[in-house]
Structures are given as structure tokens and as C-alpha cells.
Amino acid sequence: MTTDKLNLETALSKLIEENSGDFMRTALKNLLSEMMRREVEKLCGAAYQERSEERETSRNGYRERTLSTRVGDIDLEIPKLRTGTYFPSFLNPRRRWEMAFVNVISEAYLLGISTRKVEALMNSMGAKGVSRSEVSRVAQLLDEEVNNFRTQPLTKTYTHLYLDATYIKARVERKSCSRALLIACGVSEAGEREVLGVTIAESESTESWKSFFESMKLRGLRGVKLIISDAHSGLKAAIQKVFTGGTSWQRCRVHFMREALKLVKHEQKKEIASKLSLAFEARPQIEEGKTLTQGELNERRFLAVFRAFKDLSGELERISPKLSAFIDDGIEDVLTYLHFPEAHHRKIHSTNLIERLNCEIKRRSRVVSIFPNDESILRLITMILIEQNDDWASSHRYLCDISNSQASSQV
Numbered sequence: 303m304t305t306d307k308l309n310l311e312t313a314l315s316k317l318i319e320e321n322s323g324d325f326m327r328t329a330l331k332n333l334l335s336e337m338m339r340r341e342v343e344k345l346c347g348a349a350y351q352e353r354s355e356e357r358e359t360s361r362n363g364y365r366e367r368t369l370s371t372r373v374g375d376i377d378l379e380i381p382k383l384r385t386g387t388y389f390p391s392f393l394n395p396r397r398r399w400e401m402a403f404v405n406v407i408s409e410a411y412l413l414g415i416s417t418r419k420v421e422a423l424m425n426s427m428g429a430k431g432v433s434r435s436e437v438s439r440v441a442q443l444l445d446e447e448v449n450n451f452r453t454q455p456l457t458k459t460y461t462h463l464y465l466d467a468t469y470i471k472a473r474v475e476r477k478s479c480s481r482a483l484l485i486a487c488g489v490s491e492a493g494e495r496e497v498l499g500v501t502i503a504e505s506e507s508t509e510s511w512k513s514f515f516e517s518m519k520l521r522g523l524r525g526v527k528l529i530i531s532d533a534h535s536g537l538k539a540a541i542q543k544v545f546t547g548g549t550s551w552q553r554c555r556v557h558f559m560r561e562a563l564k565l566v567k568h569e570q571k572k573e574i575a576s577k578l579s580l581a582f583e584a585r586p587q588i589e590e591g592k593t594l595t596q597g598e599l600n601e602r603r604f605l606a607v608f609r610a611f612k613d614l615s616g617e618l619e620r621i622s623p624k625l626s627a628f629i630d631d632g633i634e635d636v637l638t639y640l641h642f643p644e645a646h647h648r649k650i651h652s653t654n655l656i657e658r659l660n661c662e663i664k665r666r667s668r669v670v671s672i673f674p675n676d677e678s679i680l681r682l683i684t685m686i687l688i689e690q691n692d693d694w695a696s697s698h699r700y701l702c703d704i705s706n707s708q709a710s711s712q713v
Contacts, residue, residue, distance in 0.1 A: 331376045334369070338390050342381045345388055359385045362492075365695055369393070389696040448684040451691075456498060456518065459525035460488035462701070463498075464656040465537065467506050468663060470683075472673040481676060482506050483663070483683060484514050487656050491525070493699035495655065497687045498523065502676045511540035519544070528642065530653055532557040533632065553635040555582070556652040565625040574625070577614055584610035596643065604640040608633065646701050655700070659690060 339350075342361065348354035350361065364379040381388055464487040469480045484506070486499045499518050503510035515523075526545060530552045531537055541551055559578055563571050586602035588594065594602070611633045619626040639651040649655070666686055673679045694700075 327374050327376055331378070334376070334378060334390070334392065337392060338378075338381060341391060342383070342388055345383065345386065359383050367393075367692075387696055387698060444681060444685065447688065448681055451684055451688055452500060452680070453521065456488075456522040456524075458490040458492075458496075460490050460496075460498065460523060461525055461527045462489040462650060463523075463526050463529045464488070464653055465511075465529060465531040466653050466656045466660060467534075467537075468660045470663075470667055470673065470679055471671070472676060472679055474675075478672050479504075481673075481679060482510065483679065484511065485656060485659065485687070486514070486518060487659065488523075488526075489701050493701040495694040495697075495700045497659075497691050497694075500680070500684055500687055502679055506534050506536045508536040508539040508543070511537050512543055515540060515544040528552055528638070528650060530554060530650055532653065533561075533635070550638050550641070551635060552638040552650060553632060554651075554653045555636055555639075556654065556657075558632060558636045562625060562628055565628055566622055570622075574618075574622075581610040581614050582607060600641055600644070603644075604637055607637055607640060611637075649701060659687075662686065662690070 343349050346357055346359050346361070348357040360383070362382045362384040364381050367378050367380055369376045369378055378390075380390060465485070467482050467484050470483055471478055472481045473479070474481075482503045482505050484499075484501050484503055485497070488496055488498045490496065499514065499521075501514050501517070503514070526549050528550050529541055529545060531541070532554045538551070541549075559575065562578060563575060566574050584606045586606040588602070611629055615626045615629040615633075618629070639647055642650060663683055663686055667673075667679075667682060673682075
């Protein structure tokens with residue numbers, strides 16, 4: 303297989319050097335499609351629609367990806383598998399030069415740098431021979447890609463929705479202001495992670511989140527069973543208005559812990575953090591030999607943790623009445639995840655999935671400091687999100703057996 307691949311790539315390179323035009327693009331696309339077909343057949347253990355005892359998995363549609371080559375852009379249809387993942391061997395998941403190229407152009411344009419200066423900057427990176435008109439064209443393509451990503455139809459059913467906001471500075475009417483970047487990530491019925499939407503708002507108001515949710519619903523968002531977020535009042539109010547009838551809300555456990563520890567003295571934090579963690583780990587007593595359904599196990603686990611927190615609240619009522627009231631007020635919302643399959647608990651009890659994404663956004667946007675406008679924020683941040691989406695598309699499923707997830711606690 304390796305020798306065949308090397309011979310094919312050598313012949314392909316020679317053909318590209320000697321020919322150009324639509325014919326070569328078509329020929330190259332056919333050759334790459336054939337390579338993908340062979341690789342997928344090897345992973346599946348059988349050809350497409352072939353009945354075989356050696357078959358290990360089967361195809362499950364495809365995802366589109368544009369490949370830039372010396373003979374032009376080629377639209378590839380990369381096969382997806384029902385179990386496991388496939389990524390073509392002739393593609394690098396994220397070539398460093400491509401990443402740097404996109405970042406340089408997007409960051410330069412959002413800072414208002416002229417095309418002449420961008421050209422000089424690209425030459426210093428080794429991307430010589432790129433004209434100013436080419437730089438302008440690439441910037442336009444970036445904006446088109448950003449717009450297409452933010453408005454593309456949501457054709458899948460997304461059962462889990464992760465929401466969070468992060469703040470980035472931008473100039474509004476010549477003043478530096480904090481702008482709320484609202485982000486939504488989803489997990490489909492197949493257990494796959496995707497970035498579903500991003501927008502800019504003045505703040506995390508109820509109307510800002512409500513408008514964001516409605517725009518995603520217009521694009522096709524449906525089937526949401528569980529929403530995971532922090533307890534921001536504007537966000538929670540918007541969830542209650544837009545998502546009704548069978549949608550549960552999970553208050554982020556990590557945020558809950560942080561907010562709880564803010565209510566106690568510094569010297570008490572370590573002890574209280576330990577007690578809160580122990581309460582989350584409470585387990586029910588089950589009679590030996592007794593068989594319970596998954597739903598019954600979930601309910602018993604919920605009651606055990608709920609009682610542990612109620613006992614802790616009573617213990618804290620005298621020494622920290624504010625913390626005691628905080629626990630009583632929020633405990634049911636922070637335990638919603640216990641009504642779902644135990645295999646999912648670690649990944650649905652907090653917003654860690656989207657928090658990690660926010661850290662990357664902060665790291666990559668920190669070099670800009672203050673953006674000149676909202677459009678420049680969306681240009682750079684959306685490209686980061688597209689990159690993350692590509693990485694998720696070629697990785698393992700985030701949640702397994704997601705179709706069996708059932709919630710009994712609603713917002």
C-alpha cells in the first residue's frame with residue numbers, strides 16, 4: 303500500500319508540473335477520489351455495498367473539503383464511517399504554513415494594514431510572488447468563508463448544546479469597549495462535536511442570547527435535549543423563553559464550585575472545596591442481588607447526591623448562611639446531568655468542551671489587543687472556529703450511545 307501510494311503521488315506530481323486547466327483538475331480529483339476509496343475499503347474490510355464476514359464498519363455519508371492545488375481548488379468528498387474515523391493520507395489535518403498564512407492575512411486586514419504592507423509581510427514569511435490583488439482576493443474569500451460558516455444550514459439533530467461567552471476588546475465609535483462573543487457548540491445524535499454558531503453582542507443580555515438562539519433555530523437547530531451553560535441571568539432567561547418542551551438545563555458544575563467558594567473566607571476554601579467534591583461523589587446504597595434499570599440507577603444516584611448536599615447545606619447554615627442558601631437555590635440545576643447515562647456524566651456536567659475553545663480564542667486574539675471593529679473580531683475568531691470544526695470532524699465521537707439519552711428535569 304505504501305509503495306503504491308508513493309508511486310501514485312510521484313506520477314501525480316509530474317502530471318501537475320506538465321499540465322494545467324480544467325482537465326487536470328478533473329483528473330486530479332478522480333485520482334484522489336480513487337485513493338480515498340481504496341483507503342476506506344481497507345478500513346472497512348470490504349468494498350462499498352459488498353457483503354463480507356470481514357467487514358468491520360461501513361460508510362456513513364461524507365463531508366466536503368476544498369483542497370488548494372497548483373491547478374486550482376478541488377472539492378473533495380471525504381467519506382465518513384459509522385464507527386471510527388477516516389482522514390485521507392494525502393492531506394495534512396492542519397498544515398502549519400496554511401495556518402500561518404490565514405492568520406497573517408486575517409490579522410493584518412482586521413488591523414487595517416494596507417495590501418502593500420501585507421504583501422511585504424507575506425514575503426518575509428516565504429510566501430513570495432503574491433500580488434496585492436491576490437492578497438485582496440484572499441481577504442474577500444476569508445469573509446465569504448466566515449459568512450458561509452455562520453449562516454450554513456444545521457441539517458443534523460443536535461441533542462446537546464454547550465453555550466458560553468467570552469469578552470474581547472474592540473473600538474466602537476473610537477472608544478475601546480468589551481464586546482461579548484457568544485458561542486454555541488453542539489453534539490449530534492451520532493455523538494459528533496461541532497461549532498454551531500458565533501456572534502458579537504454588546505453584552506450577555508437576554509435579548510442578545512434570545513436573538514442568537516432564534517437565528518440558529520432558523521438555520522435548522524432542533525432536537526435539543528440538554529443545554530449546558532453557566533448560570534448567567536440573561537442566558538438562563540433566554541433559554542427559558544426559546545427552548546421549551548423537553549429541553550433540560552445543566553448548570554455548569556465548575557462554575558457552581560467557583561461561585562460557591564467566593565462566598566467563604568480564604569482560609570476555608572480548601573475545606574469547603576473538599577466537602578463539595580465529596581457531595582458530588584455520593585453513591586446510593588443498593589441491596590445485594592437487586593437488579594435496577596438505568597433510569598432507576600440514575601434516580602437513586604440523583605437522590606443520594608441531593609441528600610448529601612442538603613446535609614452539607616444544613617451543616618453550613620450556621621457558619622456560612624450565604625453559601626448554605628446558594629447550595630439550596632442551585633443544587634437541582636447542577637445535578638441535571640445525573641438524569642442522563644452515567645457514561646456521559648464527565649462530559650456533560652460542565653462547559654469544559656467550550657471552555658477549552660475559549661482559551662484558544664483568548665490565546666490567538668491576545669496578540670491583537672484591541673480590534674478595530676466587530677467585523678474584524680468575527681473574521682479572525684470564526685477562522686479559529688472553522689479550524690476547530692475540522693479537527694473535531696476527524697477525531698473520535700465525543701459521546702457514545704447518545705440516542706438513549708433521556709432527561710426528566712426541565713428548565
